[in-house]
Every structure is written in C-alpha cells, then in structure tokens.
Amino acid sequence: MLELPAAIRIYFLILSTVLGASIGSFVNCAADRYVANQSVWKGRSHCPSCGHTLSILDLFPILSYIFLRGKCRYCGEHIPIRCLITELLGGVVFLMYAYVYGFSLITLEMMILMAILLAVALIDYDTMEIPDGLLQFGVIVFLLFLPAHGDYAARLEDGALGALIYGGGMLILSLIMDLVLKKESLGGGDIKMLIMLGLFTGVFKGLLNILLACVIGLLMALGRSKKDEEGFPFGPALAFAAMATLLVGSQIIDWYLEIIF
Numbered sequence: 001m002l003e004l005p006a007a008i009r010i011y012f013l014i015l016s017t018v019l020g021a022s023i024g025s026f027v028n029c030a031a032d033r034y035v036a037n038q039s040v041w042k043g044r045s046h047c048p049s050c051g052h053t054l055s056i057l058d059l060f061p062i063l064s065y066i067f068l069r070g071k072c073r074y075c076g077e078h079i080p081i082r083c084l085i086t087e088l089l090g091g092v093v094f095l096m097y098a099y100v101y102g103f104s105l106i107t108l109e110m111m112i113l114m115a116i117l118l119a120v121a122l123i124d125y126d127t128m129e130i131p132d133g134l135l136q137f138g139v140i141v142f143l144l145f146l147p148a149h150g151d152y153a154a155r156l157e158d159g160a161l162g163a164l165i166y167g168g169g170m171l172i173l174s175l176i177m178d179l180v181l182k183k184e185s186l187g188g189g190d191i192k193m194l195i196m197l198g199l200f201t202g203v204f205k206g207l208l209n210i211l212l213a214c215v216i217g218l219l220m221a222l223g224r225s226k227k228d229e230e231g232f233p234f235g236p237a238l239a240f241a242a243m244a245t246l247l248v249g250s251q252i253i254d255w256y257l258e259i260i261f
C-alpha cells in the first residue's frame, strides 16, 4: 500500500466513490440488458419505457436520480429504485475498499471483483441463473492479481483449498439433498460461485462467508412475497456476504476468537 498525503488520500476516496457509483450504474444497466437478451456493449443508454436516448445530465449516478425525482425526463415514467440502490451500493462498497486497502493493486482487484459480484447478484435475482462467464472472469482476476499479494504461493494454496472445501462441500450437500428430496435443490450456479469465492476467501474467511450468506439469504427470503414459490436465488446473498467478508472478515474472525478465548 502506498502512503499518500492527506489531501490526495481524500481525493482518492472521493474518486473511488464516484467510480463505484458509476460502475454500479453500468452494471445495473448491463444486467438489465443481459436479462432482456440485448447486447450489453452496443447501443447508447436509453429510457427502458420511452426509448429516448439519455443525455449526459441523465447519466450522473445517484445525483441524476435525485434531481429527476426518480422519473424519466422525457416520458415521466418512474426509474426503478433498483438503479439508485445499485449506484449507492457501488459507491459505498468502493469507498470502503479504497479506505481499507488504500491506493493499491489489491483495491483494484477487489473493485473488479465487486463489479462481478454486483452483476451476479442482479442477474441471479432476476433469472435464478448465474452466467458462467462472470464466474470465470472472477477466477482470471484471482490469478492475474496473485503477484500483487505478498505471499502469493500461500494465497494460491489457501484459495485452492477454500475452493475445494466450499465448492466440493456444497456439491456433496446438494447431491445428498437431491437424493432425499428427489428433486434438484441447490443450483449448479451456486456451487460454481462458491468455487470462485473460495479462491478469494480461502479456508477461514470462507466459513464466515457461508454463515453470513445464510443469514442474509434468510432475511431476503423473509422479505420476499409468498407468491415466489418456485424457489429463491442464493447468489445475491452469497455476493453480499462476500462483499462484507473480503472487507472486514479478518477483523470479525479476530474479534470472535477474542470473545471465546
């Protein structure tokens, strides 16, 4: 981590927040297009209800939503609150990672991973599917940034073990549940996602990640209406849990160990 003078550090944190909100905005739009089977990269941003191309004034994350009072400037249709939530989440998460990891390659690695997790959460929530491409991209990011970590051999070993334990564990659990319930219980996407996340969390933080994901998943399931009986996506819970675990997982584990010993 590079030590920055105070003023530049504050500038870096502000820039990270704006970047996070913009990435949140982009990921939300890209996820919508992916779900609607449209090209993610082609075409300019437009209002989903009237189709009007958006101007630069409509595209400021968070601020545009507030100044337009959540409505399209051209047709008056409500902009989904989800846009504002992903922008806020992106801004806050990037700010916190920039604060904890400072001006470093690890911050960059985490920011890319956070964008992937945000996309996974949104797409899984809408479609109950996690695109393989996003998870493969996560694995590539893990490998590419290995040299940025001090003891990268240890990180690789811990990551591989985490992927094996949590991905493999989930696979065995799902096979047992399939046998008992006589239907497919856990999605293949969840298992692959745990393999990818296991790389980043390693063994100890991986356990915390699963516990947190279960708590978040339970809360989300309680908040969801009764009519969604066909199942519940676990990807968003895993994604949000990983955002917290990779940020403050070590501190939570230390604090917990201090309490019991």
Ligand SMILES: [Zn+2]
Pocket: 047, 048, 049, 050, 051, 052, 072, 073, 074, 075, 076, 077
């Ligand atoms: Zn419109």
